[in-house]
Amino acid sequence: MTRTNIALLVLIACVAALPLFGDAYAMRLGTMACMYAIFALSWNIVGGFAGYPSFATAAFFGLGAYTTGILMNKGVPLSVSLLGALVLCLVLAAALGAVLLRLRGHYFAIASLSLVEVFRELVNNATDLTGGGMGLNIPLVSGSSVLSDATFFFYAMWGLLLLTALVVIAVSASKLGFGLNCIRQNETASNMVGLNSTLHKAVAFGLSACFVGAAGGLYAAWVHYIDPSDVFDILYSVKPIVMALMGGLGSPLGVVCGAFVYLGLEEVVWRNYIQIHSGVLGVLIILLLLFLPHGLISLHASKIWRGLFGRKAKHV
Amino acid sequence: MSELRHEILHLSNVSRHFSGLKALSDVSLSVNKGEVVGLIGPNGAGKTTLVNTICGVTPASSGVVTFDGRDITRIKTYQSARLGLSRTFQIVQPFAEYSALDNVAAAALFSQPGESLKSAREAARAHLAFVGLDAQADQSAATLTLAMRKRLELAKALAMKPKLLFLDEVNAGLNSAEVERATKLIHQLAADGITIVMIEHLMKVVLNVCTRIAVLHNGRLIADGAPRDIIRDPAVVDAYLGQQYAQRNAARG
Ligand SMILES: Nc1ncnc2c1ncn2[C@@H]1O[C@H](COP(=O)(O)OP(=O)(O)OP(=O)(O)O)[C@@H](O)[C@H]1O
Ligand SMILES: [Mg+2]
Numbered sequence: 001m002t003r004t005n006i007a008l009l010v011l012i013a014c015v016a017a018l019p020l021f022g023d024a025y026a027m028r029l030g031t032m033a034c035m036y037a038i039f040a041l042s043w044n045i046v047g048g049f050a051g052y053p054s055f056a057t058a059a060f061f062g063l064g065a066y067t068t069g070i071l072m073n074k075g076v077p078l079s080v081s082l083l084g085a086l087v088l089c090l091v092l093a094a095a096l097g098a099v100l101l102r103l104r105g106h107y108f109a110i111a112s113l114s115l116v117e118v119f120r121e122l123v124n125n126a127t128d129l130t131g132g133g134m135g136l137n138i139p140l141v142s143g144s145s146v147l148s149d150a151t152f153f154f155y156a157m158w159g160l161l162l163l164t165a166l167v168v169i170a171v172s173a174s175k176l177g178f179g180l181n182c183i184r185q186n187e188t189a190s191n192m193v194g195l196n197s198t199l200h201k202a203v204a205f206g207l208s209a210c211f212v213g214a215a216g217g218l219y220a221a222w223v224h225y226i227d228p229s230d231v232f233d234i235l236y237s238v239k240p241i242v243m244a245l246m247g248g249l250g251s252p253l254g255v256v257c258g259a260f261v262y263l264g265l266e267e268v269v270w271r272n273y274i275q276i277h278s279g280v281l282g283v284l285i286i287l288l289l290l291f292l293p294h295g296l297i298s299l300h301a302s303k304i305w306r307g308l309f310g311r312k313a314k315h316v
Numbered sequence: 317m318s319e320l321r322h323e324i325l326h327l328s329n330v331s332r333h334f335s336g337l338k339a340l341s342d343v344s345l346s347v348n349k350g351e352v353v354g355l356i357g358p359n360g361a362g363k364t365t366l367v368n369t370i371c372g373v374t375p376a377s378s379g380v381v382t383f384d385g386r387d388i389t390r391i392k393t394y395q396s397a398r399l400g401l402s403r404t405f406q407i408v409q410p411f412a413e414y415s416a417l418d419n420v421a422a423a424a425l426f427s428q429p430g431e432s433l434k435s436a437r438e439a440a441r442a443h444l445a446f447v448g449l450d451a452q453a454d455q456s457a458a459t460l461t462l463a464m465r466k467r468l469e470l471a472k473a474l475a476m477k478p479k480l481l482f483l484d485e486v487n488a489g490l491n492s493a494e495v496e497r498a499t500k501l502i503h504q505l506a507a508d509g510i511t512i513v514m515i516e517h518l519m520k521v522v523l524n525v526c527t528r529i530a531v532l533h534n535g536r537l538i539a540d541g542a543p544r545d546i547i548r549d550p551a552v553v554d555a556y557l558g559q560q561y562a563q564r565n566a567a568r569g
Contacts, residue, residue: 175425175433182411182422189409192371193476194397194427 004297005169008253012037012165016158019151027150031222033263034157036243038164038215040255043240045168045208048250049177050201051184052101055113057212058236060089063119064213065220065231066130069138072221078141082217089213090206097205098198113237120232135227138220153222160218164211168252171207180204246288248295257296322348324480324511325370330379331535332362332369339365341535342379347480352502352512354526354543356519358556361532363515364406367482371403372396384479397427400479404469404486406515410457416464417453420444420471427476436475443471447501463494470501481505483514487521499524519561523547531556 018030039057046054064085071081100111123130130136141152171177179200182190190197220226239262240255247258265284273280292298325347332340339362347353355363368374370381372393381389388396402423411419420440425431444450447467452460457468466486473481483502487495495518502525506512516522522529522543529546531539533555539546546552553561 178418178422178433179426181414182426185411185413186409188373189405189411189472190422190426191393192373192397192403192405192409193423193472194394195422196392196394196426 001169001173004251004253005172008165008169008256011253011256012158012162015161016155019154024150027154029263029267031150031154031157033260034154034161035215035219036239036259036263037161037256038157038211039236039240040243040247040259041161041164041168041252042208042212044244044250044252044255045171045180046097046201046204047208047241048244048255049172049180049184050101050204052104052201053109053112053241054205054208055109055234055237055241056093056115056205056209057240058232058234059112059115059119060093060209060212061216061219061236062116062123062228062232063092064089064216065226066123066136066216067213068217069136069220069226070129072138073136078217078221081221082214085217086210086214090210093209094202094206098202101198101201101205113234116232116234116237120228123228123232130228133228135225135230136220138224138226140224141221149222153218156218157215157222160211160214165252165256167207167211172252176200176203242285244295246285246292246295248297251295251297254295254297261296322350324349324384325513326382327370328380330366330369330376330381332365332374333377334374338535340369340376343532343535343537345530345537345540347511347513349511350509351528352506352514352526354522354529355513355515355532356517356522356529356556357532361556362535363532364484365535366532367403367484367513367515370396371401371482394426397476398429400477401482402427402473402476402478402480403482404466404473404484406484406488408462408465408469410460410465410468412458413456415454415456416444416449416460416468416471417441419457419468420475423472423475440471440475443475446474447471448497463490466490466498467501470498474505478510480511480513483512483516485515485517487516487518495521519547519557 015030015033018026022030043054043057046052067085067088068081071084072078076084096115100108103111124132126132179190179195182195183197183200187197216231220231243258243262244255245258246262247256248254266281269281269284270277323346327343327345330340330343331338343366355366357363365374369376372388372391372395376389379389380387383399383401386399388399411422414422417437417440420443421433421436424439425433425436441450441453444453447470449464449467449471452464457465460468470486486498490498499521502512502514506525514526526543528541529543530537531546531552538555539549539552547557
C-alpha cells in the first residue's frame with residue numbers, strides 16, 4: 001500500500017475517536033464529514049481516476065435515500081434497506097454509465113446533471129410509492145435506545161466511509177484502477193492496447209454511485225424525513241467536485257482532506273456570515289483554487305518547510 | 317492452396333466514407349504471414365484510415381475484413397487488439413503521466429486477459445530494452461523526445477504480442493541516425509517472423525525492408541506488387557513518386 005493510502009486510513013481512524021470528545025453538535029458535524037468524504041471519494045473514482053467530470057452524485061444520493069425510505073416503510077430493517085440501496089445504485093449506475101460515458105467532456109457533464117432532474121421528476125410523480133412532493137416519513141431505527149441516535153448514525157456513516165475508502169484503495173491498486181488512469185490520459189490509446197474502456201467506465205460509474213446511494217439511505221434514516229428537493233439537491237453534485245479540486249484531483253487522501261476542509265469552511269462561514277454565507281463561501285473557494293491549483297495534497301511537508309526556511313537560507 | 321493457408325489478413329471491397337468524403341473506395345488487399353508490406357501514397361490517400369478501419373477505430377462502411385480466418389469487419393478496437401492486431405500511431409499516443417515502463421505495461425496488461433500488473437511490468441522491461449529505452453523506464457512519457465516516443469509506441473505495440481503489426485510513419489520527424497536505428501529494429505522484427513504492414517514516406521526505408529508494396533491514391537488501391545515493379549509503375553510514378561524520382565532511379569540503374 002502506498003504511503004498516502006496509509007495516511008488516509010490513519011486519518012479515518014482518527015475521525016472514529018470523535019465521540020470521546022464531542023457533544024451532539026460535534027457528532028452531527030462528524031456524520032456530515034464522513035458523508036462528504038464518501039461523496040468526494042466516490043466522485044474521485046470517475047472524475048479523478050477516469051477523468052469524466054460527473055454531476056450525478058445528487059441523483060444517486062436521492063435514489064439511495066428514497067430506496068431506503070421506501071423499504072423501511074415496508075418494514076425492512078435498516079441494514080437490509082441500505083444494502084438494497086447500494087446494490088440498486090451499483091447496478092443502475094453501471095448500466096447508465098455504459099451509455100452516458102460514451103459522451104465526453106461537457107456533454108457528459110450535462111448528461112450526468114440531467115440524471116438528477118430525471119430521478120427527481122420520477123420520484124415526484126410516483127406519488128403512491130414516494131409521497132411525491134409531500135415527502136416521505138421514515139420510521140425510527142429500532143435499537144437506537146442502546147446507543148444514542150447521534151452516536152449510532154455517526155458510527156454507521158463512519159463505517160460506510162471506511163468501506164468506501166477500502167474499496168477505493170483496492171481499486172487504485174488494481175488492474176481496474178490502472179485502466180481508469182489510462183482512460184483519463186488517453187482513451188484512444190487505451191482501446192488500442194486492448195482495454196475495454198466501456199466496461200471500465202461502467203464499473204467505475206457503478207462504484208462511484210453505490211456508496212453515495214448507501215450514504216443517502218443512512219441520511220434518510222438519520223433525518224427521518226426526506227422530500228425530492230432536499231435529497232435531489234444539485235449542490236450535492238457540485239460539492240464533491242469542489243472538495244476534489246480543493247484537496248487534489250485523483251488522490252484519495254487529497255479528496256478526503258478536501259471534504260473535511262470544505263465542511264470546516266462551510267460551518268465557519270455559515271456561523272459568521274449567515275446572511276451572505278454562500279457568497280463568502282464561493283469567494284473562499286475561488287481563492288483556494290486560484291492559489292492552490294493542485295489542491296491541498298500539493299502542500300507536502302517538505303515544500304512548506306522549504307517555503308518557510310528556504311528563503312532565509314539564501315540570505316545567509 | 318498453400319498460399320491461402322498463409323494468408324493472415326484479407327480485405328475485400330472495403331470502403332469507408334466520412335460524411336460524403338470517400339476516404340477508402342473498394343480496397344481489396346491480402347497480407348500473408350511473414351510478409352513486410354509497405355503501404356505508400358500521397359498525403360490524404362487514406363493510409364491511416366485503412367489501418368483505422370482494420371482495427372475497428374473507424375469501421376468499414378462496406379466490404380469485409382478477415383483476420384486469421386475470422387470476420388473482424390465490425391469488431392471493437394479493444395477486441396482487435398486482443399486478437400493480435402497492433403499498431404503504432406502516426407501522431408504518438410502515449411499515456412503522458414505514466415512512466416515509459418507503465419506505458420508498455422499497460423499494453424501487455426490489457427491485451428492479454430489474465431495478465432497481472434506485476435508480470436506486465438516485467439515483460440515491459442524487456443520490450444523497453446529492445447527499443448533502447450531501458451534508461452528512460454521510469455521517466456514519464458511526456459518528458460521523452462519525439463524519437464523516444466516513437467520507439468515507446470513500438471515497444472507498446474510489441475508488448476501486445478502482435479500477429480500483425482501496423483507501423484504508421486514511425487520515421488516521420490526523425491533525423492537520419494534515428495531513422496537508421498528504427499530501420500534496424502524493423503529488420504529485427506521481420507527476422508523474428510512478425511508480419512508487418514508499414515506506412516512510410518521514406519522510399520529508402522520502404523525499399524530496404526519491404527517484400528511487397530501497396531499504393532493508395534485517393535482512397536483507391538492503384539498498385540500492389542514487388543518493390544522493383546512498383547517503382548517503375550507509371551501510375552505510381554504519376555500519383556506519388558514523381559518523375560524526378562523515377563529518373564533518378566533509372567539513372568542509378
Ligand atoms: N475521422 C475522420 N473524420 C473525417 N475525415 C477523416 C477522418 N479520418 C480521416 N479523414 C479524411 O480521410 C482522408 C484520408 O486521411 P488519412 O489520414 O487516412 O490519410 P493518410 O494517407 O494517412 O495521409 P498522411 O500521409 O497525411 O498521413 C483525408 O481526407 C482525411 O481528412
Ligand atoms: Mg496517415
